[in-house]
Amino acid sequence: MLSLAAHQGVSIAEQNTEDRPLAIRGLTVSYGQKPAVFSVDMTVQPGAMTAIIGPNGAGKSTLLKAALGIVKPLSGQVSVFGAPLEKQRARIAYVPQRASVDWDFPTRVIDVVLMGLSRQLGLLGRIRGRHMARAMECLNRVGMHDFANRQIGQLSGGQQQRVFLARALAQDADLYLLDEPFAGVDAATEKAIIGVLKSLKQDGKTVVVVHHDLATVTDYFDHVFLINTRKVAEGPVADAFTAETLQSAYGGRLATAQIDQISRALG
Amino acid sequence: MLWDALTLQLGYNATLVAIGATLLGISAGVTGTFLFLRKRALVSDAISHATLPGVCIGFMLLVALGGDGRNLLGLLAGSAASAWVGLLCMNWLTRHTRLAEDAAIGAVLSVFFGFGIVLLTVIQTMGVGRQAGLEGFLLGSTAGMLWTDALIIALGGAATLLLVMIIRRPMTMVAFDPEYAAAQGLPVHRIDLAMMGLVMAVTVVGLKIVGLILIVALLIIPPVTARFWSQRSERVVLLAGLAGGLAGYLGAALSASAPNLPTGPIIVLVSFGFFALSLLFAPVRGVLAAVLRHLRFQRRVHIRQGLLALAQGQQIYEPLTLRLLRRSGLVRADGVATDTGKARAAKALRDEKRWEVVRSDLAHEATAALYDGLRDIETVLTRDQIAEIDRQIGGPQGVPA
Amino acid sequence: MSGEEFVPLSLTPLLIGTFAAIACALPGNFLVLRKQALIGDAISHVVLPGIVVAFILTGAISTWPMMLGAAGAAILAVIMIEAVRRLGQIEAGAAMGVVFTTMFAAGVLLLEQTDTSSVHLDVEHALYGNLESLIWLDATGWASVLDPEALAGLPPELPRIALTMLGVSLFVWLFWRPLKISTFDEGFARTVGIRTGVLGMALVITAAIAAVAAFDAVGSIIVIAMFICPPAAARMMTNRLETQIGWSVAFAILSAVTGYVLAGYGPLWLGAADAVSAAGMIATMSGLILAGAAIWGPCRTRAGAPSAS
Numbered sequence: 001m002l003s004l005a006a007h008q009g010v011s012i013a014e015q016n017t018e019d020r021p022l023a024i025r026g027l028t029v030s031y032g033q034k035p036a037v038f039s040v041d042m043t044v045q046p047g048a049m050t051a052i053i054g055p056n057g058a059g060k061s062t063l064l065k066a067a068l069g070i071v072k073p074l075s076g077q078v079s080v081f082g083a084p085l086e087k088q089r090a091r092i093a094y095v096p097q098r099a100s101v102d103w104d105f106p107t108r109v110i111d112v113v114l115m116g117l118s119r120q121l122g123l124l125g126r127i128r129g130r131h132m133a134r135a136m137e138c139l140n141r142v143g144m145h146d147f148a149n150r151q152i153g154q155l156s157g158g159q160q161q162r163v164f165l166a167r168a169l170a171q172d173a174d175l176y177l178l179d180e181p182f183a184g185v186d187a188a189t190e191k192a193i194i195g196v197l198k199s200l201k202q203d204g205k206t207v208v209v210v211h212h213d214l215a216t217v218t219d220y221f222d223h224v225f226l227i228n229t230r231k232v233a234e235g236p237v238a239d240a241f242t243a244e245t246l247q248s249a250y251g252g253r254l255a256t257a258q259i260d261q262i263s264r265a266l267g
Numbered sequence: 268m269l270w271d272a273l274t275l276q277l278g279y280n281a282t283l284v285a286i287g288a289t290l291l292g293i294s295a296g297v298t299g300t301f302l303f304l305r306k307r308a309l310v311s312d313a314i315s316h317a318t319l320p321g322v323c324i325g326f327m328l329l330v331a332l333g334g335d336g337r338n339l340l341g342l343l344a345g346s347a348a349s350a351w352v353g354l355l356c357m358n359w360l361t362r363h364t365r366l367a368e369d370a371a372i373g374a375v376l377s378v379f380f381g382f383g384i385v386l387l388t389v390i391q392t393m394g395v396g397r398q399a400g401l402e403g404f405l406l407g408s409t410a411g412m413l414w415t416d417a418l419i420i421a422l423g424g425a426a427t428l429l430l431v432m433i434i435r436r437p438m439t440m441v442a443f444d445p446e447y448a449a450a451q452g453l454p455v456h457r458i459d460l461a462m463m464g465l466v467m468a469v470t471v472v473g474l475k476i477v478g479l480i481l482i483v484a485l486l487i488i489p490p491v492t493a494r495f496w497s498q499r500s501e502r503v504v505l506l507a508g509l510a511g512g513l514a515g516y517l518g519a520a521l522s523a524s525a526p527n528l529p530t531g532p533i534i535v536l537v538s539f540g541f542f543a544l545s546l547l548f549a550p551v552r553g554v555l556a557a558v559l560r561h562l563r564f565q566r567r568v569h570i571r572q573g574l575l576a577l578a579q580g581q582q583i584y585e586p587l588t589l590r591l592l593r594r595s596g597l598v599r600a601d602g603v604a605t606d607t608g609k610a611r612a613a614k615a616l617r618d619e620k621r622w623e624v625v626r627s628d629l630a631h632e633a634t635a636a637l638y639d640g641l642r643d644i645e646t647v648l649t650r651d652q653i654a655e656i657d658r659q660i661g662g663p664q665g666v667p668a
Numbered sequence: 669m670s671g672e673e674f675v676p677l678s679l680t681p682l683l684i685g686t687f688a689a690i691a692c693a694l695p696g697n698f699l700v701l702r703k704q705a706l707i708g709d710a711i712s713h714v715v716l717p718g719i720v721v722a723f724i725l726t727g728a729i730s731t732w733p734m735m736l737g738a739a740g741a742a743i744l745a746v747i748m749i750e751a752v753r754r755l756g757q758i759e760a761g762a763a764m765g766v767v768f769t770t771m772f773a774a775g776v777l778l779l780e781q782t783d784t785s786s787v788h789l790d791v792e793h794a795l796y797g798n799l800e801s802l803i804w805l806d807a808t809g810w811a812s813v814l815d816p817e818a819l820a821g822l823p824p825e826l827p828r829i830a831l832t833m834l835g836v837s838l839f840v841w842l843f844w845r846p847l848k849i850s851t852f853d854e855g856f857a858r859t860v861g862i863r864t865g866v867l868g869m870a871l872v873i874t875a876a877i878a879a880v881a882a883f884d885a886v887g888s889i890i891v892i893a894m895f896i897c898p899p900a901a902a903r904m905m906t907n908r909l910e911t912q913i914g915w916s917v918a919f920a921i922l923s924a925v926t927g928y929v930l931a932g933y934g935p936l937w938l939g940a941a942d943a944v945s946a947a948g949m950i951a952t953m954s955g956l957i958l959a960g961a962a963i964w965g966p967c968r969t970r971a972g973a974p975s976a977s
Contacts, residue, residue, distance in 0.1 A: 065855070068855075068858070068859045069858060069859070070855050070858050070859065086861070089859070089860060089861040092859060093859075094855070094856060094859040096853065096855045096856055100853065100855055101852060101853045101856075102701075102852070104970055105701065105851070105852045105909075106701075106903065106906060106907050106908055106909045106911075106912050106967075107848075107852060107907075107908065107909055108907070108908060111908075111909075112852075115848075115849050115852070115853075115856070115860075118845055118846075118849055118860055118862075119860055119861065121845065123842060123843070123845060123846070124842065124845075151907035151908075153907075153970075167856075171860070
């Protein structure tokens with residue numbers, strides 16, 4: 001199940017991988033003495049919706065953060081649309097886990113969405129009517145336009161998640177990376193988020209989501225990436241999301257009944 | 268001279284100071300440990316600065332009542348009172364407003380100290396000519412220490428130590444996991460306050476010797492030092508007491524051995540010396556050990572990754588990986604695997620396959636948790652178990668050249 | 669009060685106090701939001717060893733070497749704190765405590781070892797400065813403000829702190845957007861290409877420069893108070909960062925002015941003969957303002973909802 005694709009001579013960043021939104025080769029990230037991610041290769045298909053799944057502590061979020069340069073890998077390479085990450089910042093949008101920020105921060109919903117335009121605005125660019133209109137449009141897409149002037153701490157968890165998604169939309173990227181967007185959100189938010197993600201896919205964007213709910217994988221995604229420190233499987237849902245790969249990724253941690261249920265759902 | 272000082276032969280005053288500083292060092296180290304484990308080390312900074320208005324008010328009251336403004340007990344009582352008020356302010360700010368603890372600490376520290384300075388200037392203009400001693404509370408002044416002063420410090424230090432020993436269990440529990448402690452029915456808030464109260468007691472006792480700015484060092488540095496040497500909280504407490512006491516004793520002795528060596532700063536610097544040595548050379552948590560461990564770890568990761576790439580006929584791009592493989596004689600200069608390299612690569616790939624089986628098998632759950640991509644499978648499984656796994660995988664496979 | 673008395677004796681200390689307060693309060697807003705409020709505390713403690721070393725090296729009390737020494741000490745302290753925190757895996761507060769107390773102790777020791785009897789260099793001065801002495805003797809009244817000859821006699825601290833305040837304001841204005849984004853969400857900031865490590869260091873260095881310039885005029889106690897109290901009070905007045913900055917500047921000015929006036933004239937009103945420490949009084953006033961904001965501020969509670977009182 002290890003990747004057997006052979007690449008000769010050149011590093012991945014130099015290969016003609018313009019059509020690959022995200023390519024990761026030999027990535028190892030370690031906190032202290034235990035690798036969270038070990039020697040992982042990953043190739044994200046353009047225009048696909050990919051779920052990164054695996055048990056708790058399997059390195060899902062770490063993989064994403066390393067892909068984004070937020071954590072420093074011990075070894076390995078990342079390329080985004082065939083070029084090093086730093087050159088492609090404008091084409092990536094990231095939705096972090098909700099718990100990663102201070103929600104008591106003195107700022108309004110609309111200000112958070114405007115942060116997504118920071119690359120356009122530069123250091124001192126004035127926020128003009130069209131920027132506001134763009135931010136409102138993004139809020140509208142996640143159904144949060146009525147909350148534009150609220151302080152962010154006053155929102156529910158699901159609403160906060162939608163604001164994060166609106167900020168990513170404002171970035172107008174080609175590759176969207178989301179870290180557990182469905183964790184602890186209400187049903188309405190989950191529906192709103194998946195609706196937006198599907199519309200992104202229709203627009204030809206690529207979406208990668210760290211996901212924890214195995215039951216919804218087949219409904220939401222067309223590709224999966226199973227990880228448990230090492231890559232376990234990668235590919236279209238029908239090929240890579242099977243009882244065997246799940247058993248392999250989750251080991252003893254997934255009850256047999258669950259696996260049976262999922263494999264029945266898969267047909 | 269230094270030897271005389273170390274053996275307490277430099278006269279009455281120096282001996283008093285040395286004994287006092289040792290006791291103070293022990294109780295500050297022990298008390299500070301709980302503060303440090305609770306991740307609130309700098310609360311001591313607020314408490315110590317908040318003593319200043321109390322010292323001044325105590326002085327003014329003593330003078331107003333016709334007494335000697337320099338009565339140590341009176342001044343200490345005043346400092347304890349205002350430190351307690353400062354502590355309550357800080358607690359109130361963090362519990363009832365949106366301010367985080369660091370802002371509350373800084374606010375209390377600066378405002379109380381500022382107010383203390385105002386009072387100091389008031390005293391200077393009171394025309395009492397006896398205020399000179401008060402500035403000594405900023406940095407400590409051990410010159411002209413009296414027997415009663417030493418006695419107060421010794422008794423105060425001993426009493427604090429005793430109290431710490433009595434409530435050390437609940438304090439440890441609260442420091443480790445406040446929510447669990449609360450669920451166990453412990454009054455977390457009150458234990459926190461008691462901990463702060465003890466810190467305050469140490470601060471007050473230490474005012475005379477090291478002063479209010481440097482007492483913070485005695486509360487923080489020994490626990491941090493001790494933490495490098497043990498993972499068990501009881502031992503950290505003991506070691507912190509030892510480091511603090513030793514720093515107090517050595518510092519006081521050093522300072523008595525030559526002129527112009529103020530006691531407080533010398534004690535702090537000795538304490539820092541212990542810290543610096545521990546930071547660098549402590550066996551597990553020390554920097555040297557950590558650097559060596561990291562280099563070894565990085566080397567293992569790269570070699571392992573390189574072997575797996577060889578086994579699967581993949582090109583290796585990482586220059587470091589190539590260099591390490593070459594140096595270990597696993598590949599030739601042109602990047603082609605040597606015979607040893609081929610053998611090791613095949614073994615690595617096979618181990619990976621074995622691990623895959625282990626990790627997907629419920630029966631091996633405990634073993635599977637040990638997987639880190641590096642561990643040799645022989646170290647966790649018996650020969651029979653490996654043989655069983657190999658039967659599941661099938662026979663050995665050749666290594667692509 | 670007449671201009672003849674006010675301009676020479678009170679105008680310059682008031683301006684210096686106010687400028688110092690603003691220069692510290694501006695970066696203070698971000699330090700408080702980043703939970704690094706105590707960096708200000710650490711910096712103001714290590715200023716002492718910095719100036720002592722500068723004095724030992726140059727043998728004289730001159731301003732620029734001392735400011736450089738203090739700034740150098742502040743930067744050294746920040747680097748050491750970071751090193752101790754990372755290398756020793758020690759919580760930030762404890763790492764700060766280890767570093768600044770040690771450097772302060774070293775400063776006191778050096779001071780004791782050096783003969784400073786001929787010059788005015790002592791711990792008390794470092795702690796609470798001497799704002800009252802920064803008078804403008806060449807001034808005769810309001811007309812002097814436009815008189816080049818009288819202006820030449822301004823205390824040098826005034827242009828220095830004014831310049832510092834401008835520099836700090838410029839920094840905050842220029843890097844407003846990245847500062848705000850990286851303070852709110854560091855991970856996101858990195859993904860849009862903001863170099864958060866460099867920016868964080870720049871913020872701390874800016875704070876250090878403000879602290880050093882302010883310290884030169886008013887002592888370190890005001891510095892800590894102004895880093896923390898006005899921003900903390902402003903935090904309880906609003907839920908918007910832009911507005912919070914405005915409040916913090918207003919509170920800084922209010923503390924400086926009322927503190928200075930009360931220190932100078934308060935005792936006279938109470939029948940005492942002498943003034944009290946202006947620096948101490950400014951810190952005290954900022955504390956009272958904070959207390960007021962904590963009790964009545966419309967946004968004082970954590971949830972972020974304006975509480976109904």
